[in-house]
Amino acid sequence: MFSSFMTNAWISGTVIATLVGVVGFFVVMRASSFAAHAIPNGAFAGAAGANLVGVNPLFGLVVFALGAALGIGYSSRRTRSDVATALALVMMLALGAAFLATSNEYEPAINALLFGEILGVSSSEIVPVLVLALVCALGLGVLYRPLLMSSISSELAVAQGVNVSLIDVAFLVVLALSSALAVPVVGALLTFSLTIGPPAAARLLTSRPHRALACSVVLSLLTLWAAIASSYWSNLPIGFFVGTFSALVYLVARAWDVTRRRRLAHVVA
Amino acid sequence: MHYIFEPGFFANSTVRTALVLGLLVAIVSATIGVFTVVRGQSFAGHALTDVATAGGAGASLAVISPLIGFIGGGVLGAGAMDAIGVQRVKGRDIATGVVLGAATGLSALFLYLVTLQTSTTGSTQTILFGSVFTVSPSTLPDALWLSAVVLGALFVIRRPLMMSSISSELARTRGVRIRLIGLSFMVMLAVAVGLSAIVIGSILSTALLIGPPASALKFSNRFSTAVIFASLLGTLATWLGIILAYDSYYWSASHRGLPVSFFVVAVVVAQFAISSVFAQRRRVRVALSNERHAAPEQVGWI
Numbered sequence: 001m002f003s004s005f006m007t008n009a010w011i012s013g014t015v016i017a018t019l020v021g022v023v024g025f026f027v028v029m030r031a032s033s034f035a036a037h038a039i040p041n042g043a044f045a046g047a048a049g050a051n052l053v054g055v056n057p058l059f060g061l062v063v064f065a066l067g068a069a070l071g072i073g074y075s076s077r078r079t080r081s082d083v084a085t086a087l088a089l090v091m092m093l094a095l096g097a098a099f100l101a102t103s104n105e106y107e108p109a110i111n112a113l114l115f116g117e118i119l120g121v122s123s124s125e126i127v128p129v130l131v132l133a134l135v136c137a138l139g140l141g142v143l144y145r146p147l148l149m150s151s152i153s154s155e156l157a158v159a160q161g162v163n164v165s166l167i168d169v170a171f172l173v174v175l176a177l178s179s180a181l182a183v184p185v186v187g188a189l190l191t192f193s194l195t196i197g198p199p200a201a202a203r204l205l206t207s208r209p210h211r212a213l214a215c216s217v218v219l220s221l222l223t224l225w226a227a228i229a230s231s232y233w234s235n236l237p238i239g240f241f242v243g244t245f246s247a248l249v250y251l252v253a254r255a256w257d258v259t260r261r262r263r264l265a266h267v268v269a
Numbered sequence: 270m271h272y273i274f275e276p277g278f279f280a281n282s283t284v285r286t287a288l289v290l291g292l293l294v295a296i297v298s299a300t301i302g303v304f305t306v307v308r309g310q311s312f313a314g315h316a317l318t319d320v321a322t323a324g325g326a327g328a329s330l331a332v333i334s335p336l337i338g339f340i341g342g343g344v345l346g347a348g349a350m351d352a353i354g355v356q357r358v359k360g361r362d363i364a365t366g367v368v369l370g371a372a373t374g375l376s377a378l379f380l381y382l383v384t385l386q387t388s389t390t391g392s393t394q395t396i397l398f399g400s401v402f403t404v405s406p407s408t409l410p411d412a413l414w415l416s417a418v419v420l421g422a423l424f425v426i427r428r429p430l431m432m433s434s435i436s437s438e439l440a441r442t443r444g445v446r447i448r449l450i451g452l453s454f455m456v457m458l459a460v461a462v463g464l465s466a467i468v469i470g471s472i473l474s475t476a477l478l479i480g481p482p483a484s485a486l487k488f489s490n491r492f493s494t495a496v497i498f499a500s501l502l503g504t505l506a507t508w509l510g511i512i513l514a515y516d517s518y519y520w521s522a523s524h525r526g527l528p529v530s531f532f533v534v535a536v537v538v539a540q541f542a543i544s545s546v547f548a549q550r551r552r553v554r555v556a557l558s559n560e561r562h563a564a565p566e567q568v569g570w571i
Contacts, residue, residue: 033362034312037369082311083483087538089315090476094534097398097470101528111384111393115377189319189472190377193370200363237381243374250367 005119006232009185012121013224015133016182017194021220022140023178024199025213026171029151034082035072035172037192038089040179042068044188045096047113052103058128061180068092069176073169096188115239116187118231129181136177143170148209186224187239197246198223201253219249287401287468287511287529290412294465295477295503297416300423301461302482302503303495304454308434312362313350313455315475316369317462320346322471323372324463325396326379330386335396336408339466340415343459346372351452399470399530401511412464419460422453430454431492468507469530476530477503480537487548506536 027036046064047057068088075084100110112120121129140147150157150167157164182191198219202212227241305314324342325335350368376396383392395403423430433440433447440447458478465474485499510533518526 028363031362033366034315037315037366082309083306083479083541086311086315086475086479087483087541090473090480090534091538094398094473094476094528094531097394097473098527098531100394101526101531108384111377111380114393114397115373115380187377189373190370192366193373196363196366197370200367237377239377240374240381243370243372243377247367247371247374250363 008121008123008126009118009228011126012129012181012185013118013228014221015130016178016185017221017224018217019133019136019178020182020191020194021198021217022213023136023175024195024220025202025216026147026151027175027195028199028203029148029209030171032171032175033192033196034085035069036175036179036195038072038085038092039065039068039172039176040183040188040191041089041096042092042176043180043183043191044113045092045099046180047183047188048096048099048103051109052099056125057184058125058132058180061183062132062177064092065176065180065183066173069172070169073172111237112187113183114187114189115237116185116190116242118185118228118238120184125184132177132181136174136181139170139174139177143167143174147171152209185238186242187237190239190242193243193246194220194223197250201249204250204253204257223249282406283402284511284515286404286406286409288508289409290401290404290468291507291511292504293412293416294468295481295507296500297419297461298465298474298477299481299485299499299503300420300496301458302478302480303486303492303499304423304430304434305458305478306482306486308454310458311475311479313365314458314462314478316350316365316372317343317346317455317459318466318471318474318478319369319376320349320372321459321462321466321474322397323375323379325466325471326376326383329383329392329396330379334408334411336411336415336463336467339471340460340463342372343462344456347452347455347459351455394528395470397470397472398528399466399468399473401468401529402514404467408467412467415460415464419457423457426450426453427492469510469533473530473534476534476537477506480534480541481506484540484544487544502540503537506533506540509533509536 024036027033043061043065046060046062046067048060049064050057050060071088072085075088146157146162146167147170149160150162150164154164157167179191179195182194186194199212199216202216202219205215206212223242223245226245227238230236230241231238302314305311321339321343324338324340324345326338327342328335328338331338346368350365380393380396394400429440429445429450432443433445433450437447440450461478462471462474465477468474469477481499481502482495484502485495489495489498510529510531513532514526514529517532
């Protein structure tokens with residue numbers, strides 16, 4: 001499991017899980033889960049298009065994810081955002097389907113793009129992936145305070161002189177970059193699962209923001225590591241394990257939350 | 270005329286089946302979709318499509334009719350979402366997202382097993398992105414009675430459903446059982462999603478469910494007008510999609526047709542963009558004339 005060909009899988013998995021753990025925490029705080037669901041689908045169309053014209057898939061992933069993010073940011077200001085997001089999402093998927101229909105992609109490659117592949121990051125891509133992850137981390141570092149404030153209460157942030165709409169767009173850009181990194185490994189349809197499952201569980205376990213953020217990163221790492229190991233042992237697609245483990249983490253946290261509330265109610269009574 | 274309908278379009282029984290299915294699906298999706306948009310359940314509707322995907326993939330694995338799989342999966346998903354509480358607005362997106370993610374994981378597993386089991390390729394694309402040209406004509410009667418049942422049931426509960434869609438407090442004071450109405454609506458939504466999954470693929474069925482109703486609601490606030498207008502827009506999208514996909518076979522020398530679902534979604538998105546622009550202009554005009562006549566303000570749903 002730790003043989004040399006798996007080194008990239010563990011490095012990229014660890015970087016992706018850490019990043020997604022942080023980004024997902026803000027996604028859950030800001031209740032922007034629909035956008036978090038749509039952007040990886042944009043990345044899917046990008047990867048399919050990049051295969052078609054023969055450029056580096058990572059380039060297609062980043063360009064299309066950014067395009068989807070900015071499109072959602074722009075249209076959600078003009079119309080009701082859930083409808084705009086839903087339509088942007090299906091348009092991207094349909095575009096990806098059209099790209100796949102015109103290229104000679106064979107089925108396992110399509111499945112890998114949609115449902116993940118533990119060896120999704122090749123050794124030539126590991127450096128660009130690490131650079132992009134670093135850019136994301138720096139962006140999150142700069143945004144951290146205003147982002148946290150505007151996620152907790154946008155009125156408070158406005159009162160403190162934070163440019164909320166700028167923060168919104170900046171966050172969508174970070175979300176797009178982290179999705180583009182996660183899609184080759186976790187899959188276009190399951191990146192979302194990792195983005196909200198562990199962070200939502202973390203928020204149920206603790207209500208203090210910093211502790212919840214740390215908890216979110218830890219749970220996200222555990223989920224992805226467990227998924228990589230299970231996929232390696234069973235030869236089944238990693239997407240299946242990411243989806244199942246993310247849901248499991250959330251359900252366990254929810255059960256814990258419910259019993260704690262009951263106990264508290266009991267003590268008070 | 271010849272350039273619009275390439276040779277053999279109307280003589281082809283596959284095309285005729287596709288056109289009839291397209292009409293049925295457009296009407297059912299539009300009608301259910303108007304309520305979905307008004308209730309703000311676009312995300313729930315979309316999540317059901319992912320659960321339906323798992324059902325469709327499972328059906329493909331068990332070699333039973335995909336329609337049964339899509340609808341069975343959707344109904345189970347509707348039950349699961351109701352159980353973990355999508356009715357409450359707080360935390361609704363998260364609960365929906367978790368069900369959606371787990372279902373997609375299951376689809377990944379099923380589709381992988383299908384590729385191991387059979388030598389036929391393209392099952393992933395057929396299930397996810399649809400291919401109305403491969404639907405067997407024997408599916409048509411099933412699609413017909415399912416559509417009739419959903420539309421009939423919707424007609425029966427239309428009043429309490431409308432009331433609870435607009436204001437759940439008002440509905441509760443009138444004695445409407447909100448939870449029951451909500452759950453039966455989710456089941457209808459699942460059937461509508463399953464039907465449109467066989468035409469444009471399970472993960473794209475959101476397009477027909479949300480697009481035409483959202484466009485129609487930009488022009489009319491009345492349920493009945495919006496339903497009729499949305500049905501027309503949806504039918505236009507599916508038929509245009511089928512015609513263009515059929516023609517696209519002749520566009521390139523390699524005869525590699527583009528998928529129907531791509532064209533349907535493109536038409537739906539174009540309709541939404543155009544109606545957004547028109548509605549914007551109309552709103553400006555209404556606002557201007559209101560200023561002049563001081564008439565009561567008219568505001569659309571969206």
